[in-house]
Amino acid sequence: MTVMFLVLPIALLVSAAAVFAFLWSARSGQLDDLDTPPLRVLKDEVRSPTNEER
Amino acid sequence: MIAALANLLLSPPASGVTSSLESGCAHCGAKLPAGPLRDDEGHAFCCAGCATVFAAIQTAGLGAFYDGRDALRDGAVPARPSGRRFAELDAPELARGFEAHEDGTLSAELALEGVHCAACVWLVERLPLVLRGVQDARLDFARSLVTVRFDPSLTKLSAVGSALDRWGYTPHAADSVGVTEKTDRALLMRLGVAGAVAGNVMLMALALYSGAGRGADADYATYFRYGSLILSLPSLLYSAQVFFRGAWASIRARVPSMDLPIAIGISAGFSSGAFNTLVGRGEIYFDTITTLIFLLLVGRWLGQKQKLRAASAADFAQALAPATARLVEGEERHEVRAATVEVGALLEVLPGERIPVDGRIERGASLLDTRLLTGESTPVEVKPGDRVYAGTENAGTAFLLLAERVGRGTRVAELVRSMEAAQRERAPIVRTADRLSAAFVVAVLLLAFATVVIWWSVDPALAVDHAVALLVVTCPCALGMATPLAVSVALARAARRGLLVKNGETLEALARPAHLVFDKSGTLTVGRPELIDWQGTPELGRRVSAAERGGDHPLARAFCRAFAGPSLELQNVNRMPGAGVRAKVDGHEISIGTPELMRASGVDIAPSIEERVRGHAAAGSTPVLVAEDGVVAGVAAFGDALRPDAAATLRELEKLSSSITVLSGDHPLVVERVCKDLPVREARGAVSPEEKLAAVRARIARGEPVIMIGDGVNDAAAMSAATVGFAVHGGAEASLLAASVFATAPGVKPVLEAIRGARATLHAIQRGLAFSLIYNAVGVALAMTGQLSPLVAAVMMPLSSLTVLTSALRSRAFVAPPPLEDKSS
Numbered sequence: 001m002t003v004m005f006l007v008l009p010i011a012l013l014v015s016a017a018a019v020f021a022f023l024w025s026a027r028s029g030q031l032d033d034l035d036t037p038p039l040r041v042l043k044d045e046v047r048s049p050t051n052e053e054r
Numbered sequence: 055m056i057a058a059l060a061n062l063l064l065s066p067p068a069s070g071v072t073s074s075l076e077s078g079c080a081h082c083g084a085k086l087p088a089g090p091l092r093d094d095e096g097h098a099f100c101c102a103g104c105a106t107v108f109a110a111i112q113t114a115g116l117g118a119f120y121d122g123r124d125a126l127r128d129g130a131v132p133a134r135p136s137g138r139r140f141a142e143l144d145a146p147e148l149a150r151g152f153e154a155h156e157d158g159t160l161s162a163e164l165a166l167e168g169v170h171c172a173a174c175v176w177l178v179e180r181l182p183l184v185l186r187g188v189q190d191a192r193l194d195f196a197r198s199l200v201t202v203r204f205d206p207s208l209t210k211l212s213a214v215g216s217a218l219d220r221w222g223y224t225p226h227a228a229d230s231v232g233v234t235e236k237t238d239r240a241l242l243m244r245l246g247v248a249g250a251v252a253g254n255v256m257l258m259a260l261a262l263y264s265g266a267g268r269g270a271d272a273d274y275a276t277y278f279r280y281g282s283l284i285l286s287l288p289s290l291l292y293s294a295q296v297f298f299r300g301a302w303a304s305i306r307a308r309v310p311s312m313d314l315p316i317a318i319g320i321s322a323g324f325s326s327g328a329f330n331t332l333v334g335r336g337e338i339y340f341d342t343i344t345t346l347i348f349l350l351l352v353g354r355w356l357g358q359k360q361k362l363r364a365a366s367a368a369d370f371a372q373a374l375a376p377a378t379a380r381l382v383e384g385e386e387r388h389e390v391r392a393a394t395v396e397v398g399a400l401l402e403v404l405p406g407e408r409i410p411v412d413g414r415i416e417r418g419a420s421l422l423d424t425r426l427l428t429g430e431s432t433p434v435e436v437k438p439g440d441r442v443y444a445g446t447e448n449a450g451t452a453f454l455l456l457a458e459r460v461g462r463g464t465r466v467a468e469l470v471r472s473m474e475a476a477q478r479e480r481a482p483i484v485r486t487a488d489r490l491s492a493a494f495v496v497a498v499l500l501l502a503f504a505t506v507v508i509w510w511s512v513d514p515a516l517a518v519d520h521a522v523a524l525l526v527v528t529c530p531c532a533l534g535m536a537t538p539l540a541v542s543v544a545l546a547r548a549a550r551r552g553l554l555v556k557n558g559e560t561l562e563a564l565a566r567p568a569h570l571v572f573d574k575s576g577t578l579t580v581g582r583p584e585l586i587d588w589q590g591t592p593e594l595g596r597r598v599s600a601a602e603r604g605g606d607h608p609l610a611r612a613f614c615r616a617f618a619g620p621s622l623e624l625q626n627v628n629r630m631p632g633a634g635v636r637a638k639v640d641g642h643e644i645s646i647g648t649p650e651l652m653r654a655s656g657v658d659i660a661p662s663i664e665e666r667v668r669g670h671a672a673a674g675s676t677p678v679l680v681a682e683d684g685v686v687a688g689v690a691a692f693g694d695a696l697r698p699d700a701a702a703t704l705r706e707l708e709k710l711s712s713s714i715t716v717l718s719g720d721h722p723l724v725v726e727r728v729c730k731d732l733p734v735r736e737a738r739g740a741v742s743p744e745e746k747l748a749a750v751r752a753r754i755a756r757g758e759p760v761i762m763i764g765d766g767v768n769d770a771a772a773m774s775a776a777t778v779g780f781a782v783h784g785g786a787e788a789s790l791l792a793a794s795v796f797a798t799a800p801g802v803k804p805v806l807e808a809i810r811g812a813r814a815t816l817h818a819i820q821r822g823l824a825f826s827l828i829y830n831a832v833g834v835a836l837a838m839t840g841q842l843s844p845l846v847a848a849v850m851m852p853l854s855s856l857t858v859l860t861s862a863l864r865s866r867a868f869v870a871p872p873p874l875e876d877k878s879s
Contacts, residue, residue, distance in 0.1 A: 032239070
């Protein structure tokens with residue numbers, strides 16, 4: 001059971017990494033709009049001559 | 055440029071459109087009128103607006119918009135491209151708010167009207183394909199906010215604006231409608247940390263509860279206790295800050311708030327837990343405390359999300375369109391912002407436009423719709439030299455106007471100022487939960503004190519332990535969540551039903567029996583003249599309607615609405631402004647006009663008809679005579695007609711409120727006629743905006759809550775002074791600013807729906823509060839008798855929150871019955 005003294009800090013470090021990943025994504029605005037991105041993938045791109053023009 | 059691009063693009067086959075040919079408008083899906091507009095390919099449209107937008111989208115090669123679009127919901131809204139140039143979007147003070155990028159491009163935000171499905175996201179984000187200089191367009195669907203990145207050397211924001219307008223999405227500068235408020239990322243971050251901490255502390259608590267560290271393994275117990283303490287610190291110091299700050303503010307402002315008992319419970323539990331960890335004995339409450347913080351933050355976050363969504367609804371934006379004016383310089387017309395117009399400037403006002411400034415008519419005669427400013431339902435005729443006011447609408451023909459008073463000097467600005475003053479003076483609404491919290495704090499502290507006193511004689515250490523247990527278990531988790539949960543559920547459902555409620559406080563105020571004050575024009579009535587009485591054959595009516603078709607007089611249009619039918623053969627149409635129309639329809643000589651016109655043209659008017667005409671005039675409606683082949687064959691009366699659902703709705707509302715009053719700026723005779731069959735206690739006409747405000751204030755001063763329902767600038771001040779201001783669909787900008795509830799559906803039905811929904815919500819709140827108080831009472835009893843173990847506390851707390859959550863979600867607020875179809879619009 002002494003392994004607990006080692007395993008617990010490691011587990012906490014892993015979850016700390018997850019928390020920091022969450023904080024980063026929240027801070028950079030990725031979680032601001034949760035409604036539009038799922039709608040965005042529903043339609044295919046149109047190919048248009050104007051793309052080549054530019 | 056756009057035209058050149060459009061020519062390069064081939065219109066794709068418009069599949070998916072053909073199926074909608076039969077069912078509705080090819081653009082918006084709305085029901086088609088009897089003789090729908092058709093384009094060259096046979097697509098049918100409900101109106102010219104939709105046809106224009108359809109053509110614009112097809113020529114841009116983006117016809118795929120119509121493929122696999124969401125099944126159009128019942129709320130199909132016809133497109134109304136305004137054709138404006140959106141000069142106001144190029145204003146230099148607006149440009150300061152743009153985000154500048156390194157490559158010289160700018161990012162600007164625009165609030166859009168008319169965004170309703172996934173296809174809209176797709177279409178709006180194709181903007182770079184049709185407009186050179188636009189690099190990127192990103193639409194935030196929930197907030198109807200598009201972020202456009204453009205190169206200022208190639209295009210201007212006004213060009214972006216008119217391109218979006220051509221597709222039927224009318225844009226507004228985002229900061230002018232107050233939607234730039236960002237979601238609070240900080241709160242989400244606090245929530246994330248609190249959740250992670252709560253989960254991990256719970257795991258260690260599980261080990262402790264299940265017996266780890268008993269007896270020989272005491273080292274483990276110490277280890278887990280210290281581990282929980284350290285792990286709880288971020289939650290307490292970072293996440294829970296919200297509550298400590300709120301508690302401190304509530305102490306300083308001496309306003310009760312739920313944050314205070316929360317802060318007391320958290321700090322008592324944590325400090326005693328920390329102390330017990332250091333001395334190595336007694337209970338720690340870290341698991342309960344961290345879970346508590348997490349759940350409370352969830353409630354708070356949900357509440358805030360709803361608030362943002364309600365505040366950002368683009369329907370608000372629609373009404374807050376900045377006024378523009380058309381400046382006349384020689385032969386040229388320039389669109390400028392109304393605020394920049396100077397006294398003495400010559401302006402042109404086209405039919406259907408709002409007058410931007412106060413002034414005098416220089417050239418041209420027309421009809422003015424002054425409903426929003428004065429409440430009068432009948433359009434007023436104006437001629438050169440007449441004074442006209444900003445905010446009134448040109449219902450006739452184009453005229454030229456000399457600006458006399460502009461900006462803050464106008465009558466409408468004056469009314470808006472009195473509205474703002476009334477808003478500042480209004481007493482805030484106190485939430486049920488907050489009102490409860492003052493008593494709650496006192497009760498809990500007294501009980502804790504009593505516990506200490508009772509147990510002191512037994513064991514001082516035990517006394518403190520039990521008191522702390524009491525403080526922790528009474529920490530109002532469920533109590534703090536009950537209101538935000540019920541409110542956020544209700545606000546979301548209400549918004550889906552076209553009712554935008556500003557906040558939970560408003561919802562609670564709506565639920566209490568109040569005195570209802572209605573405006574008449576546009577609220578109880580349609581707000582435009584309708585045919586309310588017709589003496590004559592339906593066949594004659596159809597002939598009259600044929601003769602009046604194409605006339606832009608409001609009465610002519612009312613005739614056409616009343617008698618729709620196939621067009622008849624029409625000859626020698628002669629329109630006499632201000633008097634009537636003469637035409638040959640199907641071989642019959644028809645003349646329509648005022649009794650004066652009839653007399654002047656030598657038509658005999660029988661005494662019985664004379665009497666009928668006088669009767670109509672006495673009832674406040676406008677009589678019109680119809681002569682067929684030189685003989686008077688029909689008498690029509692026009693007036694402000696009651697909305698079809700108004701009478702039934704008002705009878706329902708009467709049961710829910712203390713009394714109903716109608717205050718209108720319209721002619722007393724009209725008010726009397728409209729209200730004679732309604733269950734109103736008092737109906738007054740010719741009431742000025744100031745008198746409306748005074749009437750509302752008088753009731754408020756007597757302690758009676760007032761709900762003011764209106765749509766015009768003349769109601770705005772009274773609406774802001776009222777407990778709840780309720781703006782109905784189609785209102786003026788100022789009335790929306792004054793309102794705390796806004797209905798996107800026309801009529802008075804939404805008022806009934808809002809009050810019923812608010813009642814149901816209040817019940818849900820009260821049910822939640824009752825549940826959590828029962829839990830607290832049980833907790834107090836256990837704690838005071840020394841029976842409360844930390845395990846019981848840890849189980850009780852989330853259980854009570856779960857009960858409250860279920861109760862909030864099961865609330866029937868704003869779900870039944872289905873919306874009534876309003877046939878008046």
